[in-house]
Amino acid sequence: MDYKIAIAGSPQAILGFKALGLETFPLSSVDSGREILKKISAGNYAILLISEDWAVALEEELNELKQQPLPAVTVLPSQLGSQGLGYQELRKIVEKAVGSDILFKN
Amino acid sequence: MAQKINPTRMELIRLKAKLKVAKRGHKLLKEKRDGLMKEFMAIIRDAKDKREKVEENIAEGFRSFVIAAADMRPQSLETALLWPSKKINFEVKTKNVMSVVVPQFAYQEEGDFVCYSLATSSSGLDNSLKIFSDSLADIVKLSQMEHSARLLAAEIEKTRRRVNALEYIFIPEMEKNIKNISNKLDEQERSALAGLMRIKENVV
Numbered sequence: 001m002d003y004k005i006a007i008a009g010s011p012q013a014i015l016g017f018k019a020l021g022l023e024t025f026p027l028s029s030v031d032s033g034r035e036i037l038k039k040i041s042a043g044n045y046a047i048l049l050i051s052e053d054w055a056v057a058l059e060e061e062l063n064e065l066k067q068q069p070l071p072a073v074t075v076l077p078s079q080l081g082s083q084g085l086g087y088q089e090l091r092k093i094v095e096k097a098v099g100s101d102i103l104f105k106n
Numbered sequence: 107m108a109q110k111i112n113p114t115r116m117e118l119i120r121l122k123a124k125l126k127v128a129k130r131g132h133k134l135l136k137e138k139r140d141g142l143m144k145e146f147m148a149i150i151r152d153a154k155d156k157r158e159k160v161e162e163n164i165a166e167g168f169r170s171f172v173i174a175a176a177d178m179r180p181q182s183l184e185t186a187l188l189w190p191s192k193k194i195n196f197e198v199k200t201k202n203v204m205s206v207v208v209p210q211f212a213y214q215e216e217g218d219f220v221c222y223s224l225a226t227s228s229s230g231l232d233n234s235l236k237i238f239s240d241s242l243a244d245i246v247k248l249s250q251m252e253h254s255a256r257l258l259a260a261e262i263e264k265t266r267r268r269v270n271a272l273e274y275i276f277i278p279e280m281e282k283n284i285k286n287i288s289n290k291l292d293e294q295e296r297s298a299l300a301g302l303m304r305i306k307e308n309v310v
Contacts, residue, residue: 072253
């Protein structure tokens, strides 16, 4: 079975990934974002890359997606620069597994 | 959880067998938890390093892409990237880590990302696409590791809860019950013996 990589985010930023053979999903509003996430969840996607600014807006829907075996949801910094959401995500995972944050405590 | 238990020998045997199973389960689950933890720690440290690398590269890539895009007219940018010549053949395998199925991603790239005329596009575009293209491998790897870590974390949490429930509630409760029953049975035996002795005294 062939899997695909999806990238969602602001249209002007993710367009570049189209040239690399990724499937781009430009997001323009939270409502349409929900629709798109549903489509991605049902489709044959192995990885969903989403830029930080939209990951914040669609947090609830993404949390649902994260429970599933696929796609693997990964947050990328947006064109505005990194806000540290990716690290926060890692920290959350560590806290869940270990009980306390042992990775970033220093 | 004080439930009524019949102080019979039958019940005692049953409880003892159950306790043995529980202790074995507890030991196995503990080992599973430790094994998962080991795997998890190995992944999460790598994931952190990868994340640092990707954050740096991608932020840079996006920045240069946005600047390059500003150089070109939106229409010409869109037409330039309308029909990508690069294809990605993506494969997903799964790996079983202590009964947690984690994904393993592998992919092959086909073709080059330059699918547009160099004359009509800005040179910044090539640059930023190069950055994206170079970091794609890292992104896929990061995605795999983060997702594996996420799945492992959920399983570790579940296993830890089970281990604790067995260790602090189930096993002590059962040991208490076994002790109660054997106490009662001993008491019965003693009273039967005393009764017999009394009867013997009367008869002789």
